[in-house]
Amino acid sequence: AQSVTQLDSQVPVFEEAPVELRCNYSSSVSVYLFWYVQYPNQGLQLLLKYLSGSTLVESINGFEAEFNKSQTSFHLRKPSVHISDTAEYFCGGGAQKLVFGQGTRLTINP
Amino acid sequence: EAGVAQSPRYKIIEKRQSVAFWCNPISGHATLYWYQQILGQGPKLLIQFQNNGVVDDSQLPKDRFSAERLKGVDSTLKIQPAKLEDSAVYLCASSEGVYYGYTFGSGTRLTVV
Numbered sequence: 712a713q714s715v716t717q718l719d720s721q722v723p724v725f726e727e728a729p730v731e732l733r734c735n736y737s738s739s740v741s742v743y744l745f746w747y748v749q750y751p752n753q754g755l756q757l758l759l760k761y762l763s764g765s766t767l768v769e770s771i772n773g774f775e776a777e778f779n780k781s782q783t784s785f786h787l788r789k790p791s792v793h794i795s796d797t798a799e800y801f802c803g804g805g806a807q808k809l810v811f812g813q814g815t816r817l818t819i820n821p
Numbered sequence: 822e823a824g825v826a827q828s829p830r831y832k833i834i835e836k837r838q839s840v841a842f843w844c845n846p847i848s849g850h851a852t853l854y855w856y857q858q859i860l861g862q863g864p865k866l867l868i869q870f871q872n873n874g875v876v877d878d879s880q881l882p883k884d885r886f887s888a889e890r891l892k893g894v895d896s897t898l899k900i901q902p903a904k905l906e907d908s909a910v911y912l913c914a915s916s917e918g919v920y921y922g923y924t925f926g927s928g929t930r931l932t933v934v
Contacts, residue, residue: 717863743919754825754912754925755864762920801863805919808854808877811863 713739715804717812724792725820732787732815734802742806744785746776749799749814758800761785794819823847825926827913833932839901842929846894846915852876853890854923855898856912864912870896903933 718733736744743762747755759770766778776787785802797819803809826845834840846853851872856864867886869877872893881888885904890896900907910930914923 715863720861745922747925752927752930754914754927755923756925757922760922807919808866808869809919809923810866811856813863814861 713737713805713810715802715810715812717800717802717815719815720813721816721818723818723820726794727791729790730788730792730796730817732800732802732817734785734787734812735783736785736802736804738783743804744776744778745803745809746770746774746785746787747801747803747811749801751798755801758787792817792819794821825913825915825924827911827926827929829929830927831930831932833934834903836905836933837902839899840903840931841897841899842911842913842931844896844898844913844926846896846913847924850915850917850924851893852916852918853896854914854916855888855896856914858910858912858928860909867898867911900931903931905933907931908933 714737716735724730745760746758748758749755759768761768761778769775774789799814799816801811801814803811853870855867858864867881868888870890873890888898910928912928913926916923
């Protein structure tokens with residue numbers, strides 16, 4: 712069965728600290744992998760995606776994710792977070808349709 | 822380009838009533854999806870359209886939920902009759918293909934009381 716698992720439901724960090732949001736996927740959804748961000752009362756916005764090629768993908772606002780086939784993981788990282796990064800983050804994967812994980816709520820403390 | 826439009830933004834109904842949601846995708850996007858997002862959970866696919874044909878509705882509770890996409894553009898999702906457990910945000914998304922990622926609307930928050 713297709714599945715995407717986000718290992719942490721909540722991640723609290725201090726401002727300017729590094730953060731990692733963990734995502735594992737089943738092999739059936741590994742064709743394309745995505746990270747989306749959801750701010751309160753809004754829809755999901757595409758953050759970054761892995762399609763093929765380089766296993767490290769970056770977004771325009773400092774996030775990066777690494778595709779690791781041997782560990783079936785696609786963890787999201789940022790070296791220094793800002794208050795504005797407070798949101799819920801969803802990992803998704805699939806070929807014909809996207810299956811999403813349960814989400815990780817990132818809270819930034821000043 | 823204009824985004825995915827959804828209406829209404831919020832809806833409160835009593836159980837056993839009916840409700841309908843509307844979605845206007847990005848122009849030219851052949852694929853349209855409806856997702857259900859229950860509080861604290863990730864989005865779950867209800868139905869996928871390719872133009873005006875259904876590609877996947879395996880997780881749509883067909884005894885109460887229905888959806889259509891007329892002329893391959895706008896789509897409506899209907900619930901009749903609603904149950905308390907249908908309280909959720911209903912997200913519409915459109916895409917040129919999974920390879921390009923999805924564009925989501927802001928969603929409709931449904932509360933069934």
